[in-house]
Amino acid sequence: MSTENPSRDRAIDYIEFTVADIACSKDFYGKAFAWRFTDYGPDYCEFSDGRMKGGFAATGTVTPGGALVVLYGVDLEEILARIEEAGGDIVKPIFDFPGGRRFHFTDPDGYELAVWSEQ
Numbered sequence: 001m002s003t004e005n006p007s008r009d010r011a012i013d014y015i016e017f018t019v020a021d022i023a024c025s026k027d028f029y030g031k032a033f034a035w036r037f038t039d040y041g042p043d044y045c046e047f048s049d050g051r052m053k054g055g056f057a058a059t060g061t062v063t064p065g066g067a068l069v070v071l072y073g074v075d076l077e078e079i080l081a082r083i084e085e086a087g088g089d090i091v092k093p094i095f096d097f098p099g100g101r102r103f104h105f106t107d108p109d110g111y112e113l114a115v116w117s118e119q
Contacts, residue, residue: 010079013072014116015054018062025056040098066112068104073115076101080115 019025022045029035029047038046043058054067073079076094083105084090091112092104102116 008072009074010071012069014070015052016068016070016114017054017056018060018066018068019056019058020062022056022058068112068114070102070114070116073117076103076115076117076119080105083115 017025022039022043026037026045026047030037033049035047035049037048040046045056047054047056080090080094080103087108088105090103090105092114094101094103097116100116100118102114104112104114106112
């Protein structure tokens, strides 16, 4: 994921797919698009398409057509408050993960997105 950079604040920064089998996903995207991969344990793998990064997570329910769009945020607490004030619902409060912290929210149509930061 990106390093702290105010010009990226509140911009799409990462896309995450929940997958049934990380090895199968790596095989498919590696062969089809020549993506490169970095493993972070048995349940998570980061991919790079040469321009943008994303991840394969094997810890949730596979939802076809439902990639997780992840935005970058410098101040998670401030962005969380803004989302709530705008009518969004926080579905996963701020939590730590290797590389930083993040939270998940749904927009008024029910789409789930996440916001992350190194801090």
